[in-house]
Amino acid sequence: MNARIRGLALLAALTLAAACGRPEAPPAEAAEAMDTESGGVSLADLDRSVTVAQAIRATPGAADSILAAHGLTRPGFDSLMYAIAADSALARAYTESIR
């Protein structure tokens, strides 16, 4: 009887351990994983590039001040465009967002 109880306890412990170790990642970890796959270009960078693009398209004459408001110099903006373009998933997301 004691052996059966110990067996059930072991089974319960294994089930609990398996449930805690399941591969489903919370959103923060998923975002971090995407950052890693993107080599460091973050979703925040994507959001910023889309926001900047939409603002400049809406008010082209304010392009310089829009870049500055988002903490971008012209070289920094160029680098951001290169980095987004180099990542196929981010480039596709950018393209669809500004369409």
Place this chain on the structure above:
Amino acid sequence: MKLFLALAAVFATAPVQQAGDGLAGILAALQLPALVTEARGAGITEATLRGVLDGLLRRGLPADDAVMVLREEVDAVHAGVPKDNFGAFVQQQLDAGLRGRALAEAIRAEHQRVGIGRAGGRGPQGRRKP
């Protein structure tokens, strides 16, 4: 990719060789991710695109120059020009010192030489404008 981003970080703080063409340059630069997406869809390989982008960035060319270069290639591929030699040709021209419009015109001339305008191609008149 990490090398590419390291270069991007360096050039984010360093002055680019050409500052682009003011507002027109900024508006053109906004098209770069969409144009590279179009290039991927046209069948230009990821390795070629990464190599070209890396070469342009490494030499400090602004993103609107990259748009000019890639526009030439994407239009040419749509017109039926073989896309095999694009990356190597761009690297050669960059090594020779070509930049901006001169680089784009060299790419166009190469396309004329290898295919556009010949039987089966749409010809330069049929190419879409950026």
